[in-house]
Amino acid sequence: MLIYIEKQAIDYPQTKKILEKFKNSKVIYINNYKNLFDKNYTNLFSKKSLIIAKINSNSVLDAPIWYWHTKKSFFFKTSLNCIYDCSYCYLKWAFKNENMVVFINYEDIKRDIEEKIKNIILWEKSWKQNEIWFYSSDYSDILWMDWFSWFCNEFIPFFETLNLSLVEGEWLHIESEIFMEIRTKSSNIKPLLDLWFIPKNTEIAFSLNPQKLIDKYEKWTSSLDARINSINKLLDLWFKVWIRFLPLLPVNDYEKIYSEFIDYIKNKVNFCDINSTFASWLLYTKKDYNKILSKYMDLDILHMLDLDNDWFYRESKKVRETFYKMFKDLDNNCILCLEY
Numbered sequence: 001m002l003i004y005i006e007k008q009a010i011d012y013p014q015t016k017k018i019l020e021k022f023k024n025s026k027v028i029y030i031n032n033y034k035n036l037f038d039k040n041y042t043n044l045f046s047k048k049s050l051i052i053a054k055i056n057s058n059s060v061l062d063a064p065i066w067y068w069h070t071k072k073s074f075f076f077k078t079s080l081n082c083i084y085d086c087s088y089c090y091l092k093w094a095f096k097n098e099n100m101v102v103f104i105n106y107e108d109i110k111r112d113i114e115e116k117i118k119n120i121i122l123w124e125k126s127w128k129q130n131e132i133w134f135y136s137s138d139y140s141d142i143l144w145m146d147w148f149s150w151f152c153n154e155f156i157p158f159f160e161t162l163n164l165s166l167v168e169g170e171w172l173h174i175e176s177e178i179f180m181e182i183r184t185k186s187s188n189i190k191p192l193l194d195l196w197f198i199p200k201n202t203e204i205a206f207s208l209n210p211q212k213l214i215d216k217y218e219k220w221t222s223s224l225d226a227r228i229n230s231i232n233k234l235l236d237l238w239f240k241v242w243i244r245f246l247p248l249l250p251v252n253d254y255e256k257i258y259s260e261f262i263d264y265i266k267n268k269v270n271f272c273d274i275n276s277t278f279a280s281w282l283l284y285t286k287k288d289y290n291k292i293l294s295k296y297m298d299l300d301i302l303h304m305l306d307l308d309n310d311w312f313y314r315e316s317k318k319v320r321e322t323f324y325k326m327f328k329d330l331d332n333n334c335i336l337c338l339e340y
Contacts, residue, residue, distance in 0.1 A: 001022055001024075001025040001026070001049070002025065002026050002028065002049040002050070002052065003019070003022060003025045003026070003027050003028070003043070003049065003051075003052065003222055004027075004028050004029075004030050004036055004049060004050070004051045004099075004292055005028070005030070005048045005051075005052045005053075005137070005194045006029075006030055006031070006032065006033050006052065006053045006054055006147075006180045006243040007029055007030070007031060008054045009052050009053055009054045009104050009105075010029070012104045014055070014102075014104035014105075014106060014149075014331065015052050015104050015159060017148075017150065018050075018052060018102065018104070018148055018149075019110040019121050019220070021147075021148045023064060023244065024048075024150070025212070030051075030107075031054035031090045031157055032337065033051045033101055034052060035136050036049075036094070036096070036099060036156070037080070037095070037099055037101055037103075037151070038096055039096060039097060040096045040327060046244075047098075048098045048099060049099050049100075050099070050100050050101075050102065051099055051100065051101045051102070052101075052104055053101055053102070053104070053304070054064070054101055054103060054104060054105045055077060055103040055105060055108070055109065058077075059076055059077050059078075059103070059108070059112045060074050060076045060077075060109075060115075060116050060134075061074060061075045061076070061077075061110045062074060062075075062112055063075055063133075063135060065112060066337070067135075069126060072120065072130060072132045072133070072228075073132070073133040073134070074113075074132075074133070074134050074135070074136050075117060075134075075138050075139070075206060076109060076112070076134055076136060077100070077103060077109070077139050078102040078103050078106065078109060078136065078142070078149065078155075079100065079101055079102045079103060079139060079142070079145060079149065080095065080100065080139050080258075081095055081098060081100045081101060081140055081143075082100075082139075082141050082221065083140075083141065083145070083228070084099065084141055084185060084218065084220050084221045085218075085219040085220055086185075086217060086218045086219070086221070087216075087217045087218075087219075087296065087299055087300070087301070088217060088247060088292075088301060088302075090284075090288065090292075091139070091296060092241055092292055092296070093215060093288060093292045094296065095176065096180075099141070102145070102148075102149055102263045106155075108156075111207070111223045112124035112160055113134060113158075113162075113188070114162070115340065117132065117162060118175075119313065120132065129141060130177075131161075131179060131329055132160070132176045132177070132178045132179070133178075133179050133180075133181060134138075134179070134180045134181070135176070135180075135181050135183070135275070136151070136155065136180055136181065136182050136183075136234070137181070137182055137183040137184060137205075138183075141184055141186055142182055142183075142184065142187050142194075143182055143184035143191070144184065144185075144186035144188055144200075144239050145185045145206075146188065146190075146191040147188070147191075150191075151189065151191075152182075152191035152192060152194075152195065153195070154338060155180065156180070156195060156199050156202045157195075157197075157199075158191075159178065159179070159199070159201045159202055160197075160199060162178040162201065164219065166213075168200035173177075174184060176338065177201075178201060179201050179203060180201060180202045180203070181202075181203050181205050182202060182203070182204050182205065183205040183206075183207060183244060184204070184205070184207065185204060185206075185207050185221040185222060185227070186220075186221070186222050187219060187222035187223075187225075187226035187227050187229065187230040188229045188230075188256055189221065189233060189234060192204065192234065192239065193233075193237075196240060198237060198238050198241070200240075202240070203240040203241070203242050203275060203276075204234060204239060204240070204242065205241075205242050205243070205244050205278075206230070206241065206242070206243055206244065207226050207244045207245075207246055207248070208224065208227060208228075208243055208244070208245055208265065209224070209245070209248075210222040210224070210257050210258065210260070210261035211223060211225075211260070212257060213251065213257070217301070218248065228265065228268045230271060231243070231269060232268075235269075235270070235273045235274075240275045241274055241275055242274065242275055242278065243269070243272075243274055243277045243278075244277075244278045244279070244280075245277070245278070245279040245280075245334075246278070246279060246280040246281075246337075247281055247283075247284065248279060248281045248315075248323045249301055250281070250282070250283075250301065250304040250305070250315040250316070251300075251301065254322075255322060258323070258326055259326065262326060262329075262330050263269050264329075265305060268329065271330070274331075275337065276283070276333070277327070277331045277333065277334040277335070278334065278335045278336075278337070279323065279334055279335070279336050279337070280336065280337035281314060281315045281319070281320060281323060282301065282305060282313075282314060282315060283312055283313070283337070284305070284312065284313045284314075285311065285312060285313075286307065286311045286312070286313065287315040288305075289302070289305070300301065309321070324335075324336055
């Protein structure tokens with residue numbers, strides 16, 4: 001394996017721990033990860049490497065207002081790019097190559113999260129009674145990466161402490177509830193089982209699709225049964241678990257495929273124990289749609305989408321209405337992205 005290390009990241013404990021994991025790797029030192037990460041490659045897979053870097057800005061970003069059920073939500077970055085190869089994933093056009101980046105200055109990222117919370121307390125006091133969400137897995141599959149990033153051990157305990165915050169020199173109790181979501185297509189729950197407590201402020205969100213579609217569109221991800229098995233193990237231990245049905249895909253025979261899928265998971269998972277469910281279909285801006293289409297002209301599901309009046313490409317209204325009914329019948333409290 002080839003590992004690139006930014007010179008400013010060399011002395012971090014996290015860097016040394018990663019190198020211990022990959023003792024036989026070739027190491028190349030670089031000045032700035034962007035010089036490598038922002039480069040186009042013709043043969044992406046042959047160039048896939050791990051980059052260890054320090055993030056110096058924009059580790060916490062606002063999430064779109066429609067992203068979830070609260071208006072105060074944020075993405076935060078500890079890594080970029082994913083080992084999985086999901087055909088529809090926005091990372092395929094968001095980044096120029098498939099190199100994976102791990103940011104090792106966790107303490108700086110934690111301070112950025114605390115600073116965001118403090119700013120809400122100081123300047124947006126009307127939000128004190130509302131939930132604030134931080135999404136950790138929108139740039140990579142954090143749970144899969146944990147075996148060499150130790151994300152869970154670093155950030156889950158941290159989020160348990162965020163009901164208190166130092167504001168203007170005083171520790172204040174935060175009345176907002178502050179949560180982290182770890183979304184995954186991995187069945188790797190060992191880092192969660194290895195915790196010394198059951199977290200109250202972290203929810204594990206498993207993305208599920210029918211196995212037939214996992215095989216075709218979600219390469220290298222854990223099987224449906226492996227994910228379900230992990231869900232049930234966590235539920236038995238009283239972890240907070242979400243199920244995210246996304247993206248719902250408008251494939252041929254989608255009604256039959258998803259009806260059988262719903263019947264299957266109803267027999268495998270006790271939905272009374274699931275903290276919440278969420279469903280969403282494919283959704284691309286016109287610009288992003290054209291980017292992914294230019295790279296993957298033969299991807300069938302891209303040609304099953306329509307351009308709506310709001311300049312988003314999405315599934316037809318008929319398909320969305322069908323999905324809406326299916327998943328509301330499964331769980332009447334299921335939240336559907338943008339409804340339909």
